[in-house]
Amino acid sequence: IKNKTLTIGGIFPMSGSWAGGEGCQPAVQMALSDVNNQTDILPEYKLEMDSDDSQCKPGLGTKVLYKLLYNKPTKLLVLCGCSIVSTFVAQAAKMWKLVVLSYGGSSPALSNRERFPTFFRTHPSGTLHNPIRLKVFKKFNWKRISTIQETQELFTSTIEDLEKRVKREGMDIVVRQSFLTDPTNAVRNLRRQDARIIVGVFYEDMARRVFCQAYKEKLYGKKYVWFIIGWYPDNWYKVKDDRHNCTVEQLEEALEGHFTTEAIILHQEPSMTEVGMTAQQFTERLDKMLNTSDTSLITGYPEAPLAYDAVWAMAFAFHKAAAKLEERGMKLEDFDYNNEEITDAIYSAMNSTKFLGISGNVAFTAKGDRIAWTQVEQFINGSYVKLGVYDAVADNLTWYNKEKWLGGRPPPDHTRVIDHL
Numbered sequence: 001i002k003n004k005t006l007t008i009g010g011i012f013p014m015s016g017s018w019a020g021g022e023g024c025q026p027a028v029q030m031a032l033s034d035v036n037n038q039t040d041i042l043p044e045y046k047l048e049m050d051s052d053d054s055q056c057k058p059g060l061g062t063k064v065l066y067k068l069l070y071n072k073p074t075k076l077l078v079l080c081g082c083s084i085v086s087t088f089v090a091q092a093a094k095m096w097k098l099v100v101l102s103y104g105g106s107s108p109a110l111s112n113r114e115r116f117p118t119f120f121r122t123h124p125s126g127t128l129h130n131p132i133r134l135k136v137f138k139k140f141n142w143k144r145i146s147t148i149q150e151t152q153e154l155f156t157s158t159i160e161d162l163e164k165r166v167k168r169e170g171m172d173i174v175v176r177q178s179f180l181t182d183p184t185n186a187v188r189n190l191r192r193q194d195a196r197i198i199v200g201v202f203y204e205d206m207a208r209r210v211f212c213q214a215y216k217e218k219l220y221g222k223k224y225v226w227f228i229i230g231w232y233p234d235n236w237y238k239v240k241d242d243r244h245n246c247t248v249e250q251l252e253e254a255l256e257g258h259f260t261t262e263a264i265i266l267h268q269e270p271s272m273t274e275v276g277m278t279a280q281q282f283t284e285r286l287d288k289m290l291n292t293s294d295t296s297l298i299t300g301y302p303e304a305p306l307a308y309d310a311v312w313a314m315a316f317a318f319h320k321a322a323a324k325l326e327e328r329g330m331k332l333e334d335f336d337y338n339n340e341e342i343t344d345a346i347y348s349a350m351n352s353t354k355f356l357g358i359s360g361n362v363a364f365t366a367k368g369d370r371i372a373w374t375q376v377e378q379f380i381n382g383s384y385v386k387l388g389v390y391d392a393v394a395d396n397l398t399w400y401n402k403e404k405w406l407g408g409r410p411p412p413d414h415t416r417v418i419d420h421l
Ligand SMILES: CC1(C)CO[C@@H](CC(=O)O)CN1
Pocket: 018, 020, 081, 082, 083, 084, 104, 105, 106, 107, 231, 303
């Protein structure tokens, strides 16, 4: 029976630039109680969590980490959310030989074993959008790509990764524009330099300003294809926002036909998963816990499956590590922030994680990155239509042939001489 306790640390952003703790902390609580109800997982141990709010601020997150480390009981692992907190926590935690597991970190900078030797994340990196973008470029024979980005590290690293990938395929990024808060000049320069196939990476508030400017510059319609991020809330372009002066109808006209890419982080099949319920049952339980009618208002709601699966990944890893350590007469509860053998056992168990969770197949690359499927959608007549799903590991693109072209066929990536004749 579970007569011993293992404690973990939990750092949740309850406010700030991404207040994902709102949806993710309840999911972690649900997972901890589900795991503790399993007799075949960690049969001797009950999992407990000490947690606190980081407000998605690196300094406060670090302070929370120290509080967790300098108060009993010893923590065996730390869960964290925001990228900017995860980079601090993962760099400090290694000094205490702690494995760090992020349910909300999307920054490509976190894929770095030199800086973060004990880091894993169930949240995919922002660079996961690039392989499917490439697949679509190749499908429609687009070799000249243009980019426009908000100057944030997450977007800069994603564009750098995209550039590396397109160059490997004999394509090129012919126009690169960036902006801090006002995209007016960047959008104007895209038109001046005859950009046609445009990848835009920015947060949703900037997306509204970009497309208002695109409307004014007439940088939309049958000659252009925009690729933007797919994880903005539904109706993101209808949000009242006095930082741009376009109407919803004008934005919708500029947005007609654009593509979006995103990682699939909720299992799409009705099938039973290896964590004992279907994705649908998880959603029903979480909605009941959150006790709200409109879950689109809960930050972190889309990422809740990642937080739920993070606890199960940890439980499976502890279970495997406990058996391994047993062979050498060691116990998980012997961990004292110094015992490297215990850290190594947890690390290697985590590294070989592979199970079907609520967020789909959970597995990590050698750098601790989440491996996930991605999907591309197109905005057709005011709503998003799924065009295809990509499994990068198998290099398999499933295409539904639902795309629509305003000009009746895919536009060329530049004006060919014959177009002038
Ligand atoms: C898809 C998004 C909103 C990207 O930012 C993540 C937060 C972060 O990377 O700090 C959460 N998930």
